[in-house]
Amino acid sequence: MKIATWNVNSIKVRLPNLLAWLKDAEPDVVCLQELKCVDEAFPRSQVEDAGYNVETHGQKTYNGVAILSKSPLEDVTRGLPGMEDDEQARYLEGLVPAGDQMLRIASIYLPNGNPAPGPKYDYKLDWMEKLAAHAEALLAYEEPLALTGDYNVIPTPDDVHDAAAWADDALFRPDTLKAFRTIANLGLTDAFRACHTTPHRYSFWDYQAGAWQKDNGIRIDHLMLSAHAADRLVSCDIDKYVRDWEKPSDHVPVWAELDFD
DNA sequence: ATGACCACATCTTGTGGA
Numbered sequence: 001m002k003i004a005t006w007n008v009n010s011i012k013v014r015l016p017n018l019l020a021w022l023k024d025a026e027p028d029v030v031c032l033q034e035l036k037c038v039d040e041a042f043p044r045s046q047v048e049d050a051g052y053n054v055e056t057h058g059q060k061t062y063n064g065v066a067i068l069s070k071s072p073l074e075d076v077t078r079g080l081p082g083m084e085d086d087e088q089a090r091y092l093e094g095l096v097p098a099g100d101q102m103l104r105i106a107s108i109y110l111p112n113g114n115p116a117p118g119p120k121y122d123y124k125l126d127w128m129e130k131l132a133a134h135a136e137a138l139l140a141y142e143e144p145l146a147l148t149g150d151y152n153v154i155p156t157p158d159d160v161h162d163a164a165a166w167a168d169d170a171l172f173r174p175d176t177l178k179a180f181r182t183i184a185n186l187g188l189t190d191a192f193r194a195c196h197t198t199p200h201r202y203s204f205w206d207y208q209a210g211a212w213q214k215d216n217g218i219r220i221d222h223l224m225l226s227a228h229a230a231d232r233l234v235s236c237d238i239d240k241y242v243r244d245w246e247k248p249s250d251h252v253p254v255w256a257e258l259d260f261d
Numbered sequence: 262a263t264g265a266c267c268a269c270a271t272c273t274t275g276t277g278g279a
Contacts, residue, residue, distance in 0.1 A: 009278085010268055034278085036268070061269055062277075112279060152279075171279065206279065207266035218279075250267080250279080 001098055002026065003105060004255035005148040005221050007033040007204075011066070014249055015043050021242055022050050027255060028070050029096055031107030033150045035064030042066065059089040065107040065149070071097045081137075082130040090127070098144055099260030103229065108149030113170030121170050124152070128179040136186050138226075144260070145226035147188060150251065152220055153180045155190065158199035159219035171220060189230035191223040191256040192238070203238050204251045212243055221254045232258040 004027040008014040011032065022030070030052070035042060039058045047054050047068060057078040058064040067073060073094035080091035093106040110131070113124030131147075138145050154172045157163040166172040184190065192201070202217025211217065225233060236256040243252045 013268070034268095112277085114277095114279065166279095169279075204279070208279095209265055211266095220279080247267095 001028040001103070001260060002255055002257050003029045003031075003103075003146055003148065003223065004253050005031040005033070005107070005150070005223060006253040007109070007150040007221060007249060007251035009034050009036070009249040009251065011035040011037060011042060011064075013247060015046060017242065017245055017247065017249070019046065019050055020245070021239065021253060022052070022068075025239060025253065025255065029103075029105055030068040030253075031092075031105065031148045032066040032068065033064075033107060033109035035066055036061060037064060055092060055094060057089045057092040063089045063109055065089060065092045065109050067092055067094055067105065067107050069094075069096050074102075080127070080130055081134050083127065086127075098258065101144055101260060103144045103146060103258070103260075104138060104141075105146045105148065108147060108151065110149065110151045110153065112152050113176065116168070116170040116173055124170060125175060125179055128176075128183065132179070132183045132186065135183055135188065139187050142228060143226070144229040144232065144258075146223055146229050146256075148223040150220060151180065151222050153177070153222075154218050154220055155180060155193075155222075159202075161200060161202070161216040161218070166218070171218065184224065187227060188224040189227070189233070191225050191230070191233055191236040192219070192254065194230065194233060195236040201238060202240075203254050205243060207250055221251055223254060223256045225256070229258060232260055234259050
């Protein structure tokens with residue numbers, strides 16, 4: 001099965017690109033971030049007509065996550081457990097069939113955290129702590145699990161065009177990387193890095209300053225797999241070509257193929 | 262070249278993104 005994550009930066013603006021990419025890529029499950037709309041405003045019928053079941057966790061103007069799946073989702077959770085007071089729609093989780101098993105998959109839009117230091121950065125680190133706690137609880141099931149989304153974390157200097165320029169940024173500060181390693185070290189595999197050693201492969205290019213044309217990007221969209229999912233990993237890649245489409249998101253889709261027989 | 266964008270809400274300017 002093919003799973004994917006894509007920060008679309010407004011589902012309303014990006015719907016044509018989403019529908020075109022769904023047709024191209026034919027993913028089984030897609031986690032979306034930054035819908036920037038309430039649940040009622042999600043273009044549900046168009047996505048359903050493309051062959052997908054839709055679960056959303058939206059809010060007005062900002063954030064918002066969704067999971068599209070060819071099979072209906074079960075056991076859907078809205079909001080990050082342990083952050084019940086979170087007013088920001090950043091987490092959605094559900095179960096989908098995977099061969100004769102089930103895959104638990106989450107769509108994550110981790111806080112940006114800039115400017116750092118400050119309250120927004122504190123919120124990011126708090127969110128990462130709660131995500132770690134929830135990941136630990138899910139990993140205890142010892143089942144296929146994919147925590148996928150826009151982590152707003154540049155894991156290593158190989159994942160950024162100019163590490164020095166990002167040194168003080170909330171996406172690359174030492175405390176951010178430490179919190180990300182804490183999550184990964186619970187037993188989650190970065191699908192892209194498991195498949196590729198090539199440095200400087202990116203999933204985001206800023207709209208500004210000709211970042212795309214100069215390949216000044218960062219890799220911040222990740223598929224983090226439990227052992228039971230990583231054991232099934234066949235391939236993973238970044239659909240960079242989508243960044244060249246008209247009206248692109250600043251992020252592109254990242255996908256992984258898992259073989260559940 | 263300390264340059265350069267985009268989406269949203271609101272109303273032509275501010276906020277947020279990364």
